[in-house]
Amino acid sequence: METRSQPAAREVTSPDAAVLSSVVKRFTNAKGEEFTAVDGLDLRIRRGEVVAFLGPNGAGKTTTIDMLLGLTRPDSGHVELFGRAPQAAVRAGQVAAVLQSGGLLPDLTVEATVRMLGSLHPGADVEQVMARAGITALRHRRVNECSGGEQQRLRFAVALLSNPEFLVLDEPTAGMDVAARREFWATVREDTRRGMTVMFATHYMEEADQFADRVVMVDRGRVVADGSASSLRAAISGRTVSALISPGDAQEVAASPLVRSCTVRGDRHYFDATDSDALLRLLVTRTSATEIEVAPRSLEEAFMVLTHQGRSTAQEGTR
Numbered sequence: 445m446e447t448r449s450q451p452a453a454r455e456v457t458s459p460d461a462a463v464l465s466s467v468v469k470r471f472t473n474a475k476g477e478e479f480t481a482v483d484g485l486d487l488r489i490r491r492g493e494v495v496a497f498l499g500p501n502g503a504g505k506t507t508t509i510d511m512l513l514g515l516t517r518p519d520s521g522h523v524e525l526f527g528r529a530p531q532a533a534v535r536a537g538q539v540a541a542v543l544q545s546g547g548l549l550p551d552l553t554v555e556a557t558v559r560m561l562g563s564l565h566p567g568a569d570v571e572q573v574m575a576r577a578g579i580t581a582l583r584h585r586r587v588n589e590c591s592g593g594e595q596q597r598l599r600f601a602v603a604l605l606s607n608p609e610f611l612v613l614d615e616p617t618a619g620m621d622v623a624a625r626r627e628f629w630a631t632v633r634e635d636t637r638r639g640m641t642v643m644f645a646t647h648y649m650e651e652a653d654q655f656a657d658r659v660v661m662v663d664r665g666r667v668v669a670d671g672s673a674s675s676l677r678a679a680i681s682g683r684t685v686s687a688l689i690s691p692g693d694a695q696e697v698a699a700s701p702l703v704r705s706c707t708v709r710g711d712r713h714y715f716d717a718t719d720s721d722a723l724l725r726l727l728v729t730r731t732s733a734t735e736i737e738v739a740p741r742s743l744e745e746a747f748m749v750l751t752h753q754g755r756s757t758a759q760e761g762t763r
């Protein structure tokens with residue numbers, strides 16, 4: 445079972461960067477109750493893929509990443525990186541991580557940080573790594589004087605020191621403003637064009653859309669949708685039209701091909717529209733609907749769409 449087993453010869457030549465099979469991780473809370481954070485998760489990441497790992501708070505993203513990096517072991521199931529145990533791949537420098545915080549000494553300069561950590565990796569090219577992470581101009585700045593975005597670029601530089609094949613980023617832009625997020629991703633994107641495998645956890649739909657080839661959505665420790673970034677784009681491009689409307693009219697509208705689904709919250713009906721302009725015309729001209737509102741689909745609504753539609757595209761990138 446699991447990560448301690450010796451890799452067989454065929455596994456070492458695995459075409460996959462990462463494989464998680466039926467992975468389960470439980471925690472015990474302060475009251476001694478058992479809680480399943482990761483609940484039979486299956487995921488396969490091919491070499492060269494850029495995968496966004498998207499999900500609400502507490503979905504199990506960090507726990508999964510910790511298992512992927514060999515920081516914690518699954519209670520059951522199997523985790524492999526490049527056909528070997530995660531710890532072995534980490535030791536070999538094949539995988540590196542950018543985590544949300546920690547790992548930096550506030551009084552060191554940017555350059556001293558990279559040099560100090562670079563000394564752990566024989567052959568590391570400190571100047572090249574700083575250039576790749578876009579921090580050469582910050583070399584004399586102390587870590588505690590760097591912005592959140594600059595510190596993340598420094599962590600990115602540190603992750604590059606081992607010249608990894610697979611980079612794992614756990615919510616690397618959490619807490620950054622939009623401009624800092626954009627700058628961070630521009631740096632990473634530039635670097636990953638060289639074919640590195642990347643998996644990143646995020647809460648931001650637009651980061652997943654803009655940066656990933658593939659989007660894996662998790663909820664309650666399970667993969668609930670897995671598809672291309674274009675399927676995500678289609679899911680978030682929709683609009684929700686809501687109105688105060690009589691049940692009879694609502695039923696008729698819901699049966700229209702312009703409507704994917706209808707939900708009722710409070711006294712409003714929410715229609716998930718295939719064509720929001722046409723639906724708006726229908727509501728105004730054919731029903732007694734009032735207080736009509738059109739809004740972009742929320743993350744939760746896109747999530748629901750992907751959960752249903754994603755199933756059909758679910759395995760396109762994985763099998």
Ligand SMILES: Nc1ncnc2c1ncn2[C@@H]1O[C@H](COP(=O)(O)OP(=O)(O)OP(=O)(O)O)[C@@H](O)[C@H]1O
Binds near residue numbers: 472500501507
């Ligand atoms: N060491 C631990 N002990 C007990 N419970 C834990 C521990 N680590 C995580 N959990 C719980 O497991 C669940 C999954 O947590 P995890 O951090 O993996 O989620 P996440 O998707 O990364 O969430 P977020 O987006 O908020 O960071 C949460 O309910 C969390 O409280």
